[in-house]
Amino acid sequence: MAIIRTKLCDLLEIEYPIIQGGMAWVSTAELAAAVSEAGGLGIIGTGHATPDWVREQVRLARSLTGKPFGVNVMLRSPYAEEILRVVVEERVPVVTTGAGNPGKYLGELKATGVKVIPVVASVALARRLARSGVDALVAEGMESGGHVGEIGTFPLVPQVVDAVDIPVIAAGGIFDGRGLAAALMLGAQGVQMGTRFMCAAECTIHPRVKEMIIKAGDRDTVVTGRSTGHPVRVLRNKLSQQFEELERRGAPPEELEKLGVGRLRAAMVDGDVEYGSVMAGQVAAMVKKVQPAREIVLEVVQEAARLLASASRWVVSRE
Ligand SMILES: Cc1cc2nc3c(=O)[nH]c(=O)nc-3n(C[C@H](O)[C@H](O)[C@H](O)COP(=O)(O)O)c2cc1C
Numbered sequence: 001m002a003i004i005r006t007k008l009c010d011l012l013e014i015e016y017p018i019i020q021g022g023m024a025w026v027s028t029a030e031l032a033a034a035v036s037e038a039g040g041l042g043i044i045g046t047g048h049a050t051p052d053w054v055r056e057q058v059r060l061a062r063s064l065t066g067k068p069f070g071v072n073v074m075l076r077s078p079y080a081e082e083i084l085r086v087v088v089e090e091r092v093p094v095v096t097t098g099a100g101n102p103g104k105y106l107g108e109l110k111a112t113g114v115k116v117i118p119v120v121a122s123v124a125l126a127r128r129l130a131r132s133g134v135d136a137l138v139a140e141g142m143e144s145g146g147h148v149g150e151i152g153t154f155p156l157v158p159q160v161v162d163a164v165d166i167p168v169i170a171a172g173g174i175f176d177g178r179g180l181a182a183a184l185m186l187g188a189q190g191v192q193m194g195t196r197f198m199c200a201a202e203c204t205i206h207p208r209v210k211e212m213i214i215k216a217g218d219r220d221t222v223v224t225g226r227s228t229g230h231p232v233r234v235l236r237n238k239l240s241q242q243f244e245e246l247e248r249r250g251a252p253p254e255e256l257e258k259l260g261v262g263r264l265r266a267a268m269v270d271g272d273v274e275y276g277s278v279m280a281g282q283v284a285a286m287v288k289k290v291q292p293a294r295e296i297v298l299e300v301v302q303e304a305a306r307l308l309a310s311a312s313r314w315v316v317s318r319e
Pocket residue numbers: 020021022023024026045046047072074097098099119140143144145146147171172173174192193194195196278279280281282283
């Protein structure tokens with residue numbers, strides 16, 4: 001069986017260069033452990049969760065897999081610092097960070113051997129973080145689900161690759177082996193996928209959300225909240241319509257922020273797919289079924305290996 005291996009696999013001590021993106025209220029220990037067991041890197045999403053919850057999740061994941069997994073920390077969380085302490089105490093090998101610059105925590109994390117991988121959506125931040133000594137970067141394009149930047153994956157990834165000399169992981173809009181093969185051609189050492197793993201069998205989100213993703217078409221996601229400075233990509237529903245209406249009327253950012261409070265949990269845990277925030281990326285339209293995480297990981301690496309092995313047929317010599 002042909003598979004794909006890159007330097008990222010050595011860095012993270014994983015079999016395949018596939019990371020399951022940390023997703024608040026979505027990627028719990030069960031999903032993260034399943035992806036790690038399959039040979040990728042599973043990541044527990046923590047969002048605004050408490051440090052105690054995170055510790056329980058880490059211990060649960062450890063009881064489900066002996067392989068490496070990571071924790072994602074949203075730096076805007078009031079508990080960010082305490083969660084990073086849990087990461088160090090529980091000897092979690094990898095941390096990915098969202099929403100900002102983990103610079104002030106880097107010294108302690110690196111001293112205790114934790115690999116630090118921030119998510120970036122711009123070249124400037126990528127350059128700054130690479131200089132500060134992080135181990136790798138996730139370059140996330142605006143096709144992704146959840147919080148988004150302004151640049152698409154195709155233009156962002158090669159620019160970040162050219163700007164830094166550490167491994168770059170492509171994210172945003174990657175669904176299958178075609179996406180992994182393309183990401184490698186753009187210079188990435190691996191991929192991070194979020195939306196596809198929402199429909200993994202081991203993902204604990206409400207079945208109504210999985211159903212909504214499976215039914216989604218190519219134009220069913222929308223970015224709301226640009227006027228707040230924190231835009232998010234979600235599946236269209238009554239909540240996204242309210243958001244769009246308020247933004248059209250020029251509502252102040254505080255009013256919009258208030259509308260969003262607790263809405264991600266309402267969707268993912270309680271299954272409120274009308275008034276909950278159903279964060280998902282543009283590849284939602286490509287998800288057709290619920291599958292075990294192992295099947296997803298193997299399908300992606302085997303398809304990419306097949307495509308890349310046969311790609312030389314396009315290369316012809318001309319005198
Ligand atoms: C429901 C959902 C929640 C997310 N939550 C987080 C998060 O808490 N922290 C983070 O860094 N990224 C978060 N992301 C982004 C993912 O980790 C990942 O980078 C992204 O989904 C990749 O793009 P894709 O959805 O096109 O595969 C989230 C994405 C989704 C779909």
